[in-house]
Amino acid sequence: MSRKRKDQIVIVGGGFGGLYAVHSMKNSPVEVTLIDRRNFHLFQPLLYQVATGGLSPEDIASPLRSVLKNQKNARVLSGQVIDIDPQRQVVILEDGHEVAYDALIIATGASHHYFGRDAEWEAHAPGLKTIEDAIKIRRRVLLAFEAAERERDPDRRRALLTFVIVGGGPTGVELAGALGELAQHTMREEFRSIDTTEARINLIEGLDRILFAYPEDLSAMAAQALGEVGVTVQTNKLVTDIADDHVLMKDTQTGEQTLIPTYTVLWGAGVKASPLGEVLARRSGAELDSAGRVMVGPDLTVGGHPDIFVIGDLAHFAHQTGQPLPGVAQVAMQMGQYVADVLRRRRFDKEVRPFRYKDKGMLAVIGRNRAVADIGRLHFGGFMAWLIWVFVHIGFLIEFDNKVKVMTQWGWNYVTRRQGARLITGETAPVWLQLPIEREAAVEKAEL
Amino acid sequence: MSRKRKDQIVIVGGGFGGLYAVHSMKNSPVEVTLIDRRNFHLFQPLLYQVATGGLSPEDIASPLRSVLKNQKNARVLSGQVIDIDPQRQVVILEDGHEVAYDALIIATGASHHYFGRDAEWEAHAPGLKTIEDAIKIRRRVLLAFEAAERERDPDRRRALLTFVIVGGGPTGVELAGALGELAQHTMREEFRSIDTTEARINLIEGLDRILFAYPEDLSAMAAQALGEVGVTVQTNKLVTDIADDHVLMKDTQTGEQTLIPTYTVLWGAGVKASPLGEVLARRSGAELDSAGRVMVGPDLTVGGHPDIFVIGDLAHFAHQTGQPLPGVAQVAMQMGQYVADVLRRRRFDKEVRPFRYKDKGMLAVIGRNRAVADIGRLHFGGFMAWLIWVFVHIGFLIEFDNKVKVMTQWGWNYVTRRQGARLITGETAPVWLQLPIEREAAVEKAEL
Numbered sequence: 001m002s003r004k005r006k007d008q009i010v011i012v013g014g015g016f017g018g019l020y021a022v023h024s025m026k027n028s029p030v031e032v033t034l035i036d037r038r039n040f041h042l043f044q045p046l047l048y049q050v051a052t053g054g055l056s057p058e059d060i061a062s063p064l065r066s067v068l069k070n071q072k073n074a075r076v077l078s079g080q081v082i083d084i085d086p087q088r089q090v091v092i093l094e095d096g097h098e099v100a101y102d103a104l105i106i107a108t109g110a111s112h113h114y115f116g117r118d119a120e121w122e123a124h125a126p127g128l129k130t131i132e133d134a135i136k137i138r139r140r141v142l143l144a145f146e147a148a149e150r151e152r153d154p155d156r157r158r159a160l161l162t163f164v165i166v167g168g169g170p171t172g173v174e175l176a177g178a179l180g181e182l183a184q185h186t187m188r189e190e191f192r193s194i195d196t197t198e199a200r201i202n203l204i205e206g207l208d209r210i211l212f213a214y215p216e217d218l219s220a221m222a223a224q225a226l227g228e229v230g231v232t233v234q235t236n237k238l239v240t241d242i243a244d245d246h247v248l249m250k251d252t253q254t255g256e257q258t259l260i261p262t263y264t265v266l267w268g269a270g271v272k273a274s275p276l277g278e279v280l281a282r283r284s285g286a287e288l289d290s291a292g293r294v295m296v297g298p299d300l301t302v303g304g305h306p307d308i309f310v311i312g313d314l315a316h317f318a319h320q321t322g323q324p325l326p327g328v329a330q331v332a333m334q335m336g337q338y339v340a341d342v343l344r345r346r347r348f349d350k351e352v353r354p355f356r357y358k359d360k361g362m363l364a365v366i367g368r369n370r371a372v373a374d375i376g377r378l379h380f381g382g383f384m385a386w387l388i389w390v391f392v393h394i395g396f397l398i399e400f401d402n403k404v405k406v407m408t409q410w411g412w413n414y415v416t417r418r419q420g421a422r423l424i425t426g427e428t429a430p431v432w433l434q435l436p437i438e439r440e441a442a443v444e445k446a447e448l
Numbered sequence: 449m450s451r452k453r454k455d456q457i458v459i460v461g462g463g464f465g466g467l468y469a470v471h472s473m474k475n476s477p478v479e480v481t482l483i484d485r486r487n488f489h490l491f492q493p494l495l496y497q498v499a500t501g502g503l504s505p506e507d508i509a510s511p512l513r514s515v516l517k518n519q520k521n522a523r524v525l526s527g528q529v530i531d532i533d534p535q536r537q538v539v540i541l542e543d544g545h546e547v548a549y550d551a552l553i554i555a556t557g558a559s560h561h562y563f564g565r566d567a568e569w570e571a572h573a574p575g576l577k578t579i580e581d582a583i584k585i586r587r588r589v590l591l592a593f594e595a596a597e598r599e600r601d602p603d604r605r606r607a608l609l610t611f612v613i614v615g616g617g618p619t620g621v622e623l624a625g626a627l628g629e630l631a632q633h634t635m636r637e638e639f640r641s642i643d644t645t646e647a648r649i650n651l652i653e654g655l656d657r658i659l660f661a662y663p664e665d666l667s668a669m670a671a672q673a674l675g676e677v678g679v680t681v682q683t684n685k686l687v688t689d690i691a692d693d694h695v696l697m698k699d700t701q702t703g704e705q706t707l708i709p710t711y712t713v714l715w716g717a718g719v720k721a722s723p724l725g726e727v728l729a730r731r732s733g734a735e736l737d738s739a740g741r742v743m744v745g746p747d748l749t750v751g752g753h754p755d756i757f758v759i760g761d762l763a764h765f766a767h768q769t770g771q772p773l774p775g776v777a778q779v780a781m782q783m784g785q786y787v788a789d790v791l792r793r794r795r796f797d798k799e800v801r802p803f804r805y806k807d808k809g810m811l812a813v814i815g816r817n818r819a820v821a822d823i824g825r826l827h828f829g830g831f832m833a834w835l836i837w838v839f840v841h842i843g844f845l846i847e848f849d850n851k852v853k854v855m856t857q858w859g860w861n862y863v864t865r866r867q868g869a870r871l872i873t874g875e876t877a878p879v880w881l882q883l884p885i886e887r888e889a890a891v892e893k894a895e896l
Contacts, residue, residue, distance in 0.1 A: 038872065039590060039594060039870070039871065039872045040870075040871050040872070056504040056505065056506035056507070057504065057871060057873065058504035058506070058868060058869040058871060059504070061871050062868060063638075063868065063870045063871065065635070065638035065639065066638060066868065066870070068638075069637050069638050070637075075640040076638075077597075077598065078594040078595075078597070078598065079598070097598070131871070131873050132873065132874070142487060146487060146526040147526075149525075149526070150525065150526065150527070150545070187513070189517050189518075190511075190513035190514060190516075190517050190524075191513065192523040399868065402868065404856060404860060405853075405856065405857065405860075405868075408852065408853065408856050409853065412852060412853075420506060420510060420511065420514065420847065420850065420853075421506040422487070422488075422511045422514070423487065423488050423505060423506060423509050423511065423579070424486065424487045424488070425505060425579050425580065426580070426874070
């Protein structure tokens with residue numbers, strides 16, 4: 001290494017993986033460039049709380065520049081990487097701008113997909129990956145209650161108060177639980193014509209139990225806790241159609257079809273890797289799995305390029321258990337730290353050991369004070385699991401600022417059962433007009 | 449009044465006027481229906497803080513249902529009033545739905561206008577009346593800094609770091625001050641290629657001083673305080689053109705034209721009354737002033753209809769001073785309380801006295817810890833004025849929840865000079881591409 005020119009490390013994506021990689025290079029004699037399309041890190045595990053009005057987007061997002069302000073060897077570049085040239089060692093941004101690297105770390109994650117029905121289903125069933133998604137879901141859910149309050153036709157009112165969540169993984173379970181809490185408690189006394197506790201919340205899962213990645217006893221505990229906040233769990237059901245005013249599903253055992261009239265469908269199912277994986281495959285010869293994730297080597301490099309790493313949700317790492325590691329923050333964070341360590345070891349010509357994921361356990365929360373925890377050999381649910389969940393999540397919030405905000409907000413929500421962030425925003429037009437509600441003229445009666 | 453049927457009071461608009469009217473009827477034997485297009489009350493005096501990343505929208509907005517949860521004689525109806533029939537005593541919603549009233553209070557406020565140039569200027573120079581406006585301004589301002597960080601051409605970089613705020617009223621002054629604070633302090637060490645303190649912030653005012661509604665000495669104090677956070681105040685200047693990459697203005701004294709190259713123009717000027725004023729004029733024979741405000745009688749009724757009141761920014765009330773009262777929260781709040789009192793007095797056949805506005809003073813804030821205050825005979829500026837401003841504003845936040853949040857957030861921002869709410873959101877596409885930046889390919893140098 002020359003004394004003049006420091007190694008250029010380029011990291012694409014400011015999620016858990018990318019940010020932990022940057023942080024882990026704090027004291028290294030390198031220059032780090034973090035490239036992201038967005039100007040903030042998003043704490044995705046709490047996104048469902050924004051979607052259900054418990055937290056504001058600003059509570060769970062931190063400006064990347066603010067996070068890295070004091071790390072003098074790091075700079076942030078706002079941009080979208082559209083191409084990679086492994087021969088010339090540059091990444092290419094959307095405007096043609098090129099950024100040269102000595103080592104490249106790709107951590108652009110994943111988004112949802114609709115099993116090949118993206119075009120038809122996306123408009124009806126928003127997923128939950130970005131802040132804009134969360135605000136859209138919040139708007140859809142709240143507008144359904146508003147429309148129900150105005151609706152006089154009992155069938156349409158029932159359909160407006162019916163919610164379907166597709167996918168019984170952690171996202172679906174947490175969304176359903178928070179929605180149940182909202183209907184059963186938070187909004188209970190706020191309407192005059194409807195009873196929000198009559199809302200029907202259906203959680204649809206294709207396999208025979210929810211939280212399939214968890215032990216069976218925890219799936220059962222979660223299903224029971226969901227039942228207590230009014231959520232109906234429907235397993236062995238595949239969604240076959242989603243339309244404006246209904247969802248069609250098929251029982252995987254009996255083949256029986258069921259139609260649920262509803263105006264609000266939320267998507268917590270399929271995950272699709274970032275399109276940068278495909279670019280990388282084309283350019284570097286890396287292989288992709290069926291979900292578009294990049295097959296990485298034991299040291300997280302790809303396609304025989306020792307200078308290109310893929311980490312986080314975009315990486316398919318199966319060298320440890322034979323199965324790909326789950327797409328959770330813990331995995332991404334440990335991978336980010338590992339790559340920083342690999343680069344350090346290389347500088348000192350030290351031996352590089354393969355990546356090993358240390359599973360610190362899994363947590364999923366249901367409603368106001370229940371959760372399920374799978375920590376080592378311990379499986380448990382209830383209030384204790386919820387408390388652990390709260391502290392783990394507050395602990396991992398990136399900035400101290402956010403920790404204080406979320407703690408205050410949660411404390412307040414917990415004590416009052418209120419959720420002040422229930423704003424219908426994002427479109428200035430009165431959006432409830434878009435709900436297919438028949439127009440009728442009738443003098444409003446005071447008795448309503 | 450029959451014992452069976454209570455008087456129906458319909459209030460349109462959940463701003464300060466409408467909400468204070470509802471609250472003041474808490475113990476009255478009436479049924480109140482509050483109709484609003486949005487599902488929340490917005491604390492507009494702090495909207496500029498959202499626009500500059502100091503607070504989140506959720507901090508300054510409260511769901512109307514949550515605010516009125518415990519007022520059992522009030523209900524909230526989500527809807528947009530598009531017509532009024534004074535003969536049949538009904539208001540008509542956008543879907544044809546009619547709501548009958550015994551007394552109607554219209555409090556739909558005002559928005560900005562562009563002196564007849566709405567179509568051309570609105571896209572270039574967003575105003576600040578809604579949460580969506582604030583998020584749009586936040587995005588525009590932050591994107592300009594992001595684009596400047598990437599820009600190598602010195603002229604374009606300078607234009608990207610030039611901000612123009614049109615209108616030297618309280619909105620313009622507070623926006624300019626907060627923007628100055630952002631550039632001079634908050635973001636100071638966050639960029640690597642640009643020096644944010646070199647940002648040029650121009651506040652353009654057509655009259656010969658800013659804060660024209662305030663005493664002259666306070667205008668001077670405000671201009672000086674603005675200068676200290678890097679804002680250039682330009683008085684006697686009329687904006688004659690706004691385009692993608694520049695603003696053209698003309699000196700009202702010399703006629704001299706000046707062109708300012710800039711990509712970020714914010715609008716704090718003209719105010720236009722809500723279109724419901726026009727509907728009311730057509731239907732009730734009420735008169736409008738040139739800004740579209742409804743001329744109200746001494747008791748705030750209009751057009752000889754004792755059952756129709758107009759309050760807040762939509763009302764032109766000149767019976768006290770010969771001049772219309774200013775469009776501030778205090779006026780709207782007092783009007784809302786007054787109308788509730790009028791209706792109470794009528795029930796008891798008591799004499800109704802004309803509305804009198806009690807001026808409790810005016811405050812405008814500049815940057816982090818300066819403000820100007822005009823309270824009775826006291827005119828003062830500096831830190832004391834700022835402290836008063838802080839406590840007055842926290843005190844008036846509608847819900848206790850918001851008070852706690854804003855207090856925590858402000859305390860944190862004050863101590864750290866950070867502002868965590870600086871998110872570029874609202875459009876998933878990488879929006880900086882829309883800035884007219886020449887595409888060029890050049891290998892990024894480490895020296896940057």
